[in-house]
Amino acid sequence: MKLDREFYSRDTLTVARELLGKVLVHNINGQKLRGIIVETEAYLGLRDKAAHSYGGRKTKRVESMYDLPGTAYVFFIYGMYYCFNIVTERIGVPEAVLIRGIEPIEGLDFMARNRFGVDYDNLTKRQKRNLTNGPGKLSIAFNIDKSLDGVDLCGDSLYLEHGDGKKFNIVQTKRIGIDYAEEARDFPYRFYIQGNPYVSKL
DNA sequence: TACGGGATCCACT
DNA sequence: GTGGATCCCGTAT
Numbered sequence: 001m002k003l004d005r006e007f008y009s010r011d012t013l014t015v016a017r018e019l020l021g022k023v024l025v026h027n028i029n030g031q032k033l034r035g036i037i038v039e040t041e042a043y044l045g046l047r048d049k050a051a052h053s054y055g056g057r058k059t060k061r062v063e064s065m066y067d068l069p070g071t072a073y074v075f076f077i078y079g080m081y082y083c084f085n086i087v088t089e090r091i092g093v094p095e096a097v098l099i100r101g102i103e104p105i106e107g108l109d110f111m112a113r114n115r116f117g118v119d120y121d122n123l124t125k126r127q128k129r130n131l132t133n134g135p136g137k138l139s140i141a142f143n144i145d146k147s148l149d150g151v152d153l154c155g156d157s158l159y160l161e162h163g164d165g166k167k168f169n170i171v172q173t174k175r176i177g178i179d180y181a182e183e184a185r186d187f188p189y190r191f192y193i194q195g196n197p198y199v200s201k202l
Numbered sequence: 203t204a205c206g207g208g209a210t211c212c213a214c215t
Numbered sequence: 216g217t218g219g220a221t222c223c224c225g226t227a228t
Binding site: 041043050051052075077078079080081083085098100130134135136137175176177178180181200 | 218219220221222223
C-alpha cells in the first residue's frame with residue numbers, strides 16, 4: 001500500500017525515523033525497482049546550518065524543499081552524483097529527509113547494470129554490498145537524477161510503500177559529511193536499521 | 203579495515 | 216572562482 005500525503009505532513013525527525021523499513025518504488029518503462037529504506041538523515045531548514053535551506057535560503061536549487069510534503073528534492077553534488085530527498089512538514093517549510101541507504105529487493109539486474117554494467121549474478125561480493133549503500137550509489141542504481149526533482153511521490157512513477165512489518169532496532173546518531181556546519185555537525189538527525197549491511201557507514 | 207587523494211561540474215557567491 | 220548532504224581506488228596496516 002502506498003504512503004499518502006499525511007505520512008509526509010509531519011515533523012521531519014518523525015518522518016525520518018518512520019521511513020526506515022518503508023519501500024521505495026521506481027517504475028521505469030515497465031521495469032519496477034524496489035528497495036527497503038535502511039538509512040535516513042533529517043535536514044531541518046531554518047534552524048539547521050547543514051541544510052541547503054538554512055535561514056530561509058531560497059535559491060533555484062532548493063525550491064523543491066518549499067513545495068508540498070511528499071515532493072522529491074534531488075540535487076547534484078561533487079560534480080557527478082545525485083542525492084534523493086523527501087520533503088516533509090507543510091508547504092513553505094523547507095525541510096526534508098535524505099535517503100542514504102537502501103536494501104534492494106526487486107529489479108536487481110537493472111540496478112546492477114546501472115551501477116556496474118553487468119547482471120547481479122556477475123557482481124563481486126564487494127560490488128553487491130556497494131550497490132545501494134550510500135546516497136549517490138542508490139541514486140545511480142534507481143535511475144534517480146535531476147529530472148525527478150520536484151516530482152510528487154504520491155504519484156505512480158516514484159513513490160513509497162509500507163514495509164512487511166518486520167521488527168528492527170533503530171540507531172540514532174550524527175549525520176555524515178557535514179563538517180562545515182558548525183554546531184549542526186553534531187545534531188543526532190541520522191537514523192538507520194541496526195545491523196543492516198546497506199547502511200552507508202557505521 | 204582505514205586513510206588519502208582524485209574525479210568532475212553545477213549552483214552559488 | 217569556489218567548494219560540496221560522495222564514491223572509488225591505491226596504499227598501508
